[in-house]
Amino acid sequence: MEKKVFERPKLLKKAVFHYCPGCGHSILHRLIAEIIEELDIAHKVVGVPPAGCAVLAYDYLDIDMGESPHGRCAAVATGIKRSLPDRVVFTYQGDGDIAAIGTAETIHAANRGENITTIFVNNGCYGMTGGQMAPTTLIGQNSSTTPGGRDYARDGAPIDLSEMLALTKGSVYIERTTVNSPANIRKTKRAITRAFKIQMAGLGFSLVEVLSPCPTNWKMNTVDSCKWIEETITKTYPLKVIKDTVGDKIQ
Amino acid sequence: MLKKTVFAGFGGQGVLMMGYLYAVAAMREGKEVTYLPSYGAEMRGGTANCTIAVSDEEIFSPVASSPDHAVILNNPSLIKFESALTRGGLIVLNSSLVDRKTSRDDITVYRVPANELAKKHFNDDRSVNIIMLGGFIAATKMTSIESIVKALHEIFKGKKSDIMAINEKSLTLGAELVIKGA
Amino acid sequence: MLMRGSHVIAESAIRAGCRFYAGYPITPQNELTEYMAGAMAKVSDATFIQAESEIAAINMVLGAAMTGARAMTSSSSPGLSLKQEGISFLAASELPAVIINTMRGGPGLGNIAPAQGDYFQATKGGGHGDYHSIVLAPASGQEQADLTVKAFECADRYRSPVIILIDGMMGQMMEPVILPEPIDPRSLPPKSYILNGASQRPSRFIKSLILDTRDMEEHNWKLQRKYESITRDLILHESYLTNDANLVVIAYGTAARIAKGAIKRVREMGLKVGLLRPISLYPFPKGAIVELSRIVKHFLVFEMSTGQMVEDVKLSLEGRSKVHFYGRPGGIISTPDEISKVISSLYYRQNLEEEQ
Structure with missing residues (x-):
């Protein structure tokens, strides 16, 4: 008797991802599709994709999605969630989107305790526009606008938005994970599932930051990219639960 | 006939309420009305004023560059509005606080010792604006006193009856004790 | 009743079924936001948010409009400059919203006195791209009431942002007004495009990104045809x-x-x-x-x-x-x-x- 152990999630449209080989977005899209299916919330979920590589998320995820201007996802999601409080609303944002141009919207949504979930994909660069320096780019890291590496005196230090958000009263669950290995992918899935459950229980703002490889702009191969996350990025952005005031209320 | 009136005094003297009562009374008499408060960047202090236009016909500009009437509660307001008043205009002064002489001989001046009256009858300054309004109505007959009373009841709906009694008494006091002459 | 212009617009909006308002403090239109704060609190299914910025406010309206809510924001000239991004996205995504601009002296910070310097910004698009907002300019208290209702109707009918252009004098002045009869927004016809979870229907998306140039051109012409029909049907003058x-x-x-x-x-x-x-x-x-x-x-x-x-x-x-x-x-x-x-x-x- 054959047993099917792996298949395309029902909520992943039959389209070929446009993402580069080794990109973390494809993995994350798949995880989101699986989670929504497992939680059985496809009929009441609304996603807000960003400007950036993942703007085309609605080409892959078979759920309601409303596109936001660059950085404004948290404000758009606020408008959706306040109008439809019983729906599950999530944003999906890159590091440039959330930690540079959208910092204000994000911090204030968290501070209001907007009952939404944010998936923050941190790849340390502006991927879609050609790998420019992002607020999260590491010191010394090359990018198309930091030839010779990010220089603290000139460019400032990498920002830790998740830690900043943890300071707000309205945020209840913030965890940093990565998708550089099967084990970490499973951890990421658990974190996003927990974030959705927290929202469904009406407990407040939840965010999962996912360190994600961008081999094309990092100018590395896939394996090296995953290794670089493990060995270098996590030094600046350690994998951990940054804040969890929910505790055992959500399993 | 279009008549524009400026009500002016310190912030806190109830100037805007005075104008609002008058505007509501005129509206209830079937007149066309506009009420334009002055607004500035500052929150407190300085002078407050509002302009009320009352007419039998459509009112075009709510602004009064040369008002027909001015109800003046303090010295700075007299300085500000006296020269703007139209030729043949009418001014009602709070003579308790305005000690400046008017410098124009082509306007009619009325006086009401509003703060003294308020102190004497109610031991309280709060009804100064209503006393002045009574004086203004008696001097101009722009509306009936009854319409102002009705407006008081409409605006202060639900307020205690003793406050209403003070308001009505204030109106009458102002109307009776307004004195013509500078 | 005798009512201040900014209050007339706020109250008329709620009576027209507005159930989402986001705003940010700016003179001379704070009375509108403050009225909304008080009045929306008394409506069970309504949301009032004081946003962290003008940009956030217009994007909250964008989100609310995606769910089908009658949504509004208001500001004064410098605030409208900030809102242009959201207005462009509303126009591009064909979403309805009502935006009040109580114009003040400019450019720059300017002053808070009545002015009409935002005509170009309002009527010619204002943000980036090939679009227009419907722009209505009331000249009395009563017209502010009537045109607010009309603004919501037009926004829904044409799936377009509608700007009501007034100035500090219109907003501050009180005139006698007969307010519109309140409607229940639930009685309005259902909208075919809204996002509320793909239940018993295929999933939907609302977007303005159209990478294919031919599709983008067609979308531009589609918007243009809409503006032509607006121009045929909606002209008002005295x-x-x-x-x-x-x-x-x-x-x-x-x-x-x-x-x-x-x-x-x-x-x-x-x-x-x-x-x-x-x-x-x-x-x-x-x-x-x-x-x-x-x-x-x-x-x-x-x-x-x-x-x-x-x-x-x-x-x-x-x-x-x-x-x-x-x-x-x-x-x-x-x-x-x-x-x-x-x-x-x-x-x-x-x-x-x-x-x-």
């Missing part, structure tokens, strides 16, 4: 004493009220002068102006700016009649007396009293 006029003043909002007062004065002097007051600024009442130009050879455009609408008047006339301009920017409110002098001097200079 004509005052234009039948026998040798000179017609064109002005909107506060400027039109002052012009009317001036025209009344010069009529008493025997000058044949009328007023055309555009109520919809986009679509612009081009046809009415062209029609007048068969007889009227001189138009005087009066604006509380250095001259913006005057360009639309000239474009409408295409040289058919002479267009004169008088403007007072920076927050100056002209008196009817001043404008009547401008009118009469123009009238005599052009020998219009001889044209019978």
Whole structure:
């Protein structure tokens, strides 16, 4: 008797991802599709994709999605969630989107305790526009606008938005994970599932930051990219639960 | 006939309420009305004023560059509005606080010792604006006193009856004790 | 009842079924936001949010509009500059929203006095890309009530942002107003495009990214066809004493009220002068102006700016009649007396009293 152990999630449209080989977005899209299916919330979920590589998320995820201007996802999601409080609303944002141009919207949504979930994909660069320096780019890291590496005196230090958000009263669950290995992918899935459950229980703002490889702009191969996350990025952005005031209320 | 009136005094003297009562009374008499408060960047202090236009016909500009009437509660307001008043205009002064002489001989001046009256009858300054309004109505007959009373009841709906009694008494006091002459 | 303009708009919006408002403090329109804060709290299914920025406010409205809610934001000139991103996205994604601009003196921080310097910004798109908002310019308390209701209806009908353009004087002034009857937004026809979870239907997305150039062109033409139908159906204007006029003043909002007062004065002097007051600024009442130009050879455009609408008047006339301009920017409110002098001097200079 054959047993099917792996298949395309029902909520992943039959389209070929446009993402580069080794990109973390494809993995994350798949995880989101699986989670929504497992939680059985496809009929009441609304996603807000960003400007950036993942703007085309609605080409892959078979759920309601409303596109936001660059950085404004948290404000758009606020408008959706306040109008439809019983729906599950999530944003999906890159590091440039959330930690540079959208910092204000994000911090204030968290501070209001907007009952939404944010998936923050941190790849340390502006991927879609050609790998420019992002607020999260590491010191010394090359990018198309930091030839010779990010220089603290000139460019400032990498920002830790998740830690900043943890300071707000309205945020209840913030965890940093990565998708550089099967084990970490499973951890990421658990974190996003927990974030959705927290929202469904009406407990407040939840965010999962996912360190994600961008081999094309990092100018590395896939394996090296995953290794670089493990060995270098996590030094600046350690994998951990940054804040969890929910505790055992959500399993 | 279009008549524009400026009500002016310190912030806190109830100037805007005075104008609002008058505007509501005129509206209830079937007149066309506009009420334009002055607004500035500052929150407190300085002078407050509002302009009320009352007419039998459509009112075009709510602004009064040369008002027909001015109800003046303090010295700075007299300085500000006296020269703007139209030729043949009418001014009602709070003579308790305005000690400046008017410098124009082509306007009619009325006086009401509003703060003294308020102190004497109610031991309280709060009804100064209503006393002045009574004086203004008696001097101009722009509306009936009854319409102002009705407006008081409409605006202060639900307020205690003793406050209403003070308001009505204030109106009458102002109307009776307004004195013509500078 | 006697009511302040900004309160009239706020109350009329709620009565028109507005259930989402996001705003940010700015003078001279704080009374509108404050009224909304109090009044929306009494409506069980309504949301009021004081946003962290003008940009956040318009994008919250964008989100609310995606769910089908009648949504509104309001601001004054500098705030509208910030909102342009969201307005462009609303237009591109074909989402309805109502935006109030209580114009003040500019550019820059300017001042808080009444002005009309945002005409271009409002009527010509304002943000990036090829689009228009519907723009309505009330000139009285009653019109502020009526046009607020109309703004929500038009926003829904055309799936378009609608801007109500007033100034500090319109917002602060109290006039007698009959408020509209309240409607229950749940009684409005369902919207086919909204996002509320893909239950018993295929999933939907709302977007403005169209990478394929041919598709993008087609979307632009689609929007253009919508603007053509808006231009056919929605033009509003008032004509005052234009039948026998040798000179017609064109002005909107506060400027039109002052012009009317001036025209009344010069009529008493025997000058044949009328007023055309555009109520919809986009679509612009081009046809009415062209029609007048068969007889009227001189138009005087009066604006509380250095001259913006005057360009639309000239474009409408295409040289058919002479267009004169008088403007007072920076927050100056002209008196009817001043404008009547401008009118009469123009009238005599052009020998219009001889044209019978």
